[in-house]
Amino acid sequence: MKTKITNLQPGMIVGEDIYNLKNSLNLKKGQKLDRDMIDLILKSDITEIEIMDSNASIGFIQKTFEELPNIIDETIYNKWIDSISDLFHHFTKEEIYVSLNNITEEIYKSLNVKEYFVLNFINSFGNDSLTYHSLNTAIIVSIIAKKIEIPYIMYKQTVKFSLIHDIGYAMLDDRVINDFDSDDKNALIHNIVAYKKLQDLKATLNHEILESILYHHERYDGKGKFHLKGEKIPPLVRITQVADAYTSLTELGYTPYQALSWILKKCGFIFDPYYVGLLYEITGYYPTGTKVKLSDGSIGIVLRRNEIEFFPEVLVNNEPVKTGPDSNVYIKEVIE
Structure with missing residues (x-):
């Protein structure tokens, strides 16, 4: 049904592809609206958009670029997605976290950093979007971590954290996609909720991963919620943030080139310049899909x-x- 833009609410599902050059607005059918997207729509010259009946939409799967090969074989991709989905739906069961080790080891073996990658991911626009976002983020984190040859034990910690960095949204059942500049309540509390609820699993996850979940939206300039600055922010966080932002922005409809430009503008403010540089080394100045x-x-x-x-x-x-x-x-x- 057509809905006036003044009546849009976070959580509504877009029923049509929307492209507005004036405001760099690019939304895909099936995408869930958040406050940031609504603000962009309100600033555009659009007056109404098609909204899906929420009962009719359970989400759908799509490659970022249909004409390009996936970064990972689709069968393997789906296997990892199923494991992450189990974890997000049973996040209090200690045995589920064994799958984190398994996925991390498989990602390590599947990615050869001597190759130049086709950075084409599979996304979900719907209920499973968090699961796909988490895996896509972890894949980029893995490439960066292997590129700088961090010790394997540190590699495992970093990739395991990147797989569950946004697990708080699974606990809240409502995700904010670009939560770096958002005042949405869930964006502000998802890290705290996860940190508190996972305390009983401290022995399984370890203190470093739990702290990184709590601090994963700290800013490099020290203007985050807990005012950690620069290298006081855990390294697991700083390496994951650039991948988190890249996958979130492309999921929202930014072109990869626009996503990299956005991250570069926030370099030294939100993001550690060192890891921004490493992201550019992987993608090149013109990333896959440009x-x-x-x-x-x-x-x-x-x-x-x-x-x-x-x-x-x-x-x-x-x-x-x-x-x-x-x-x-x-x-x-x-x-x-």
Whole structure:
């Protein structure tokens, strides 16, 4: 049904794809509205939008970019999703956390950092969106952690934390997608709720992971809720924040290029510049999915970065094209 934008409420489900160039508004059918999205809609020239009957929508699954291969084989992806979903639905059962170790080890074995990745994830726009977001965040965190060759025991702690960093939303049953700049009540309390409810599992999760859950929205400039600053913020948090933001923003409809630009603007304020730099090393200046116009006039989508980050591999008419001096083909502009 069509609903006036002044009557929109957080939790409503978008019933149509919405794109508004003026306000960089890009919403997908099936997406759940939060306060940030509603504020963007109110600032646009849109007067009403289609809203789904909440009883009719149970969510659906979609690749970020249908024409590109997944970062992980879909069968493996779904297996991990099922394990994370079990954990989120039975978060007080100690034995469930054994699956955290298993997923972490499998992610470690599945990702070869010597490769340049096609950063194409599967998302859910609906009830399971938190599960997919958590796995996608952990995959990026794993790539960063392996790239800087942190000790395996630290790697495991970091990836396990990234898998459950937002578990508080599973306890609250209502997620805020971009919660870095949100005043929504659940965004403000989800970390505290999780920290308190998981105290009985301290021996299983350990103190470092629990503290990181509590502090995972601290700001690098010290202006977060607990006023931790810089390297006083746990390293598990600082490495996970950049991946959390990237996956959240692309889930909301930001292009990967826009998501990286947003993170760069917050570098040194919300995010640790060191880990922002590492994220750029993985994605390149033009991340997977960026739509570009090449010097020969053709239009394509960036597949992955190459050795030189400014010269990525681009998919044009389903054929990979290498940009740079060897091919004499260059990216002329990004198409938003």
